[in-house]
Amino acid sequence: MLEVQDLSKSFHTLTVAYEVSFSVPRGGRHAVIGPNGAGKTTLFNLIAGAVAPDGGEIIVDGVDVTGMAPDARVRAGLARSYQHNNLFPEMTVRENLAAARAVHEGRAPVFWRPLGNFGDILRAAEDLARRINVAEHLDTPVRQLSYGTQRQVEVGLALALEPKVLLLDEPTAGMSPEETRAMQALIGGLPADLTIVVIEHDMDVVFGLAERVTVLDYGTVLLEGTPGEVRASDVVRQRYLGGGTP
């Protein structure tokens, strides 16, 4: 469903991706880990089209999207949620999800009329709210929600784009243990045929969710393997997990 082949990118003299490759089958759960500045978010920027690669290819469901603009990649099936909040704080959860939906359906120009005129979009927003476990907050302005719940809504914005491949950048960053568990439940409850790539610092989340893990270090793939293989790897322990005993 997602193939990343030999992706490379430098910012002037700084190499942030060097021949990065991995592939994820339909419904696969793939994690990307690595130290701060390893190039994880840049990898998502390359996949989603926010940054142009110097070399390499990105294939989504058999379609080469490497030369496509970000919006064309969304239509090809890619959606992402960001490391930092991207919501409209004064709008309710329902309005945020409905807005994302309306934009996705190409109906943004009519969206600012009263929402009651757009029953199908509202129903889609309610359905999304259920899928991200925030149905009880539909009428709450986003700024009144806890940080963790806001990040759940953020995932909803990405799901509104009906992706085949969902890219999640540190979905549990800054969360309390309780908020982390809620996000884990959300991700774990997503449809089995949705392909998910997650950047994550919390190793419990990585090892609980991912079938395969790519370890990035200075823009290169240090290792790819199962969570067990990564946990057992000496080089990963030394470079990333702090060099302690397992």
Ligand SMILES: Nc1ncnc2c1ncn2[C@@H]1O[C@H](COP(=O)(O)OP(=O)(O)OP(=O)(O)O)[C@@H](O)[C@H]1O
């Ligand atoms: N547009 C840019 N121009 C120049 N340098 C950039 C740009 N984007 C990222 N970088 C640099 O590339 C390196 C990788 O950054 P990136 O944000 O991809 O790391 P990361 O692995 O996501 O880190 P973190 O764990 O802190 O989120 C960093 O040194 C960063 O400063």
Ligand SMILES: [Mg+2]
């Ligand atoms: Mg990052």
